[in-house]
Amino acid sequence: MLGNMQKTDKKPDFFIDITGEVCPLTFVKTKLLLERAHAGQTVLVRLKGTEPLANVPRAVRDHGHLVLELAPEDPAREGPDAVHRLLIRKT
Numbered sequence: 001m002l003g004n005m006q007k008t009d010k011k012p013d014f015f016i017d018i019t020g021e022v023c024p025l026t027f028v029k030t031k032l033l034l035e036r037a038h039a040g041q042t043v044l045v046r047l048k049g050t051e052p053l054a055n056v057p058r059a060v061r062d063h064g065h066l067v068l069e070l071a072p073e074d075p076a077r078e079g080p081d082a083v084h085r086l087l088i089r090k091t
Contacts, residue, residue: 012044026052037090050080
């Protein structure tokens with residue numbers, strides 16, 4: 001699920017928490033935030049759930065953006081019910 005990603009310690013330019021949303025709103029809200037960003041800026045997305053974990057990173061890549069990181073917030077809690085952090089660089 002994580003694939004090739006580049007880790008960065010820089011503070012993200014934008015942030016959204018979609019942990020309470022369901023598909024397709026998870027990607028719709030992420031896409032709207034990405035539209036506000038400029039090329040090269042980063043967006044941090046908090047998400048959880050099987051569908052968002054599979055669909056949001058895939059859709060982000062399909063739209064040509066770079067997934068820098070996808071990891072659980074708490075390394076001791078993994079799986080779809082754990083909150084994950086998705087870091088994206090807009091291209």
